[in-house]
Amino acid sequence: MTKITFMGAGSTVFARQLITDILHIEGLNEGTIALVDIDAQRLQLARQVAERLVEISGKQWRVESSTQRRDVLPGSDFVVNTIEVAGLANVRHDFDIPMKYGVNQCIGDTIGPGGIFKALRTGPAWLDILHDAEELCPQAWVLNYTNPMSILTMVALTSTKMRTVGLCHSVQGTSKQIAGYLEVPYEELEWRCAGINHNAWFTVLRHKGQDMYPRLRERARIKEVYEKDPVRFEFMLHFGAFVTESSGHFSEYVPYFRKRPELIEKYSRAGYLGETGFYANNWPTWREENEKSIREMLAGTREIPFKRSHEYGSYIIEGVVSQSPTVIYGNVRNHGLIDNLPDGCVEVACLVDRNGVQPTHFGPLPEQLAAFNRAHMAVHNLVAQALLERDKEAARYALMLDPLTAAVCSPAEISAMFDEMWEAQRPYLKAFA
Numbered sequence: 001m002t003k004i005t006f007m008g009a010g011s012t013v014f015a016r017q018l019i020t021d022i023l024h025i026e027g028l029n030e031g032t033i034a035l036v037d038i039d040a041q042r043l044q045l046a047r048q049v050a051e052r053l054v055e056i057s058g059k060q061w062r063v064e065s066s067t068q069r070r071d072v073l074p075g076s077d078f079v080v081n082t083i084e085v086a087g088l089a090n091v092r093h094d095f096d097i098p099m100k101y102g103v104n105q106c107i108g109d110t111i112g113p114g115g116i117f118k119a120l121r122t123g124p125a126w127l128d129i130l131h132d133a134e135e136l137c138p139q140a141w142v143l144n145y146t147n148p149m150s151i152l153t154m155v156a157l158t159s160t161k162m163r164t165v166g167l168c169h170s171v172q173g174t175s176k177q178i179a180g181y182l183e184v185p186y187e188e189l190e191w192r193c194a195g196i197n198h199n200a201w202f203t204v205l206r207h208k209g210q211d212m213y214p215r216l217r218e219r220a221r222i223k224e225v226y227e228k229d230p231v232r233f234e235f236m237l238h239f240g241a242f243v244t245e246s247s248g249h250f251s252e253y254v255p256y257f258r259k260r261p262e263l264i265e266k267y268s269r270a271g272y273l274g275e276t277g278f279y280a281n282n283w284p285t286w287r288e289e290n291e292k293s294i295r296e297m298l299a300g301t302r303e304i305p306f307k308r309s310h311e312y313g314s315y316i317i318e319g320v321v322s323q324s325p326t327v328i329y330g331n332v333r334n335h336g337l338i339d340n341l342p343d344g345c346v347e348v349a350c351l352v353d354r355n356g357v358q359p360t361h362f363g364p365l366p367e368q369l370a371a372f373n374r375a376h377m378a379v380h381n382l383v384a385q386a387l388l389e390r391d392k393e394a395a396r397y398a399l400m401l402d403p404l405t406a407a408v409c410s411p412a413e414i415s416a417m418f419d420e421m422w423e424a425q426r427p428y429l430k431a432f433a
């Protein structure tokens with residue numbers, strides 16, 4: 001029987017949805033869902049939700065849980081990673097210290113000061129999980145949902161034997177948004193997409209054989225449409241392609257939109273469209289509200305959602321176990337998949353069937369787009385070096401090369417910022433001691 005183990009299951013919103021998705025797989029009616037979290041209280045909530053979802057499904061899945069991952073990893077066919085390491089304790093450090101130096105972040109969990117330090121906190125725990133999996137369930141597929149996606153997936157692929165793929169929802173989510181902007185039925189939109197996570201590019205958009213980019217550019221000049229995605233539309237108008245990540249997040253990845261107050265005012269909007277400190281200011285409240293809603297679901301005063309999402313995790317499991325071939329977009333190692341990007345973690349179309357996740361060759365990206373990806377991959381590789389060699393200075397160099405940080409600060413300022421962040425987060429960086 002299939003066994004699926006969730007690491008960081010206390011992230012109950014995400015775990016709940018992924019478990020719901022798995023329970024929708026036709027013909028997969030039994031197995032084991034194993035939940036792991038170091039927070040016993042949140043783990044108990046996650047288990048209660050999982051058991052309720054199994055009950056709703058009418059299927060015969062067994063749920064088990066433990067705060068000790070080695071208790072449940074043996075026999076796992078899939079390991080789903082959703083861990084968060086000291087995020088709540090450091091989300092203000094990740095935002096406030098860079099802001100002192102003029103580096104304005106909206107989300108800050110993928111690249112830039114916040115993303116790099118999140119990788120430094122998360123990477124050692126992630127590697128410990130993978131090494132335990134190598135010993136206890138070496139044949140499992142590892143599905144990584146934790147950011148920074150590219151960095152964590154890269155260290156898994158280069159330093160462990162585990163079959164690992166990084167998963168996100170930005171490709172499928174953005175393709176649906178584009179169909180809406182174009183006012184064409186989603187199922188009729190043809191597209192090609194490749195790059196790196198959060199910076200993958202729709203290089204082809206067609207509807208019934210017709211290139212849709214001229215129409216998308218026209219639509220972008222309509223104020224009501226432009227306002228829905230200002231940074232992404234602005235970038236597309238100047239660089240020729242629409243990117244996979246939201247305007248707010250993407251604005252952190254390039255050196256153009258957040259380096260001066262007047263630019264932030266011009267291009268940023270509320271929430272995921274670029275709000276200053278959006279994650280740092282809202283994360284504690286979100287967590288409290290989530291746990292409250294979970295308790296209401298368990299008490300029967302709030303309905304438990306039970307609809308399959310477009311997250312790729314369950315479709316991978318379905319493709320492998322039920323031998324139902326499908327195509328997903330996964331974060332995998334660039335062994336010649338994108339011709340003009342270096343070795344590293346890239347996001348491309350992957351065939352999934354009984355043989356697992358099989359990346360497909362894309363070819364070259366337009367050079368102006370590949371250049372953005374290469375700049376990020378240099379940062380990724382330096383952070384990966386920092387994690388694998390416990391090399392603090394490699395992490396410092398990574399921050400100096402970050403596109404937004406370098407657009408705002410001098411090398412001396414970046415180094416001072418790094419030292420200040422390191423000192424503030426020292427209790428959570430013990431792996432580097």
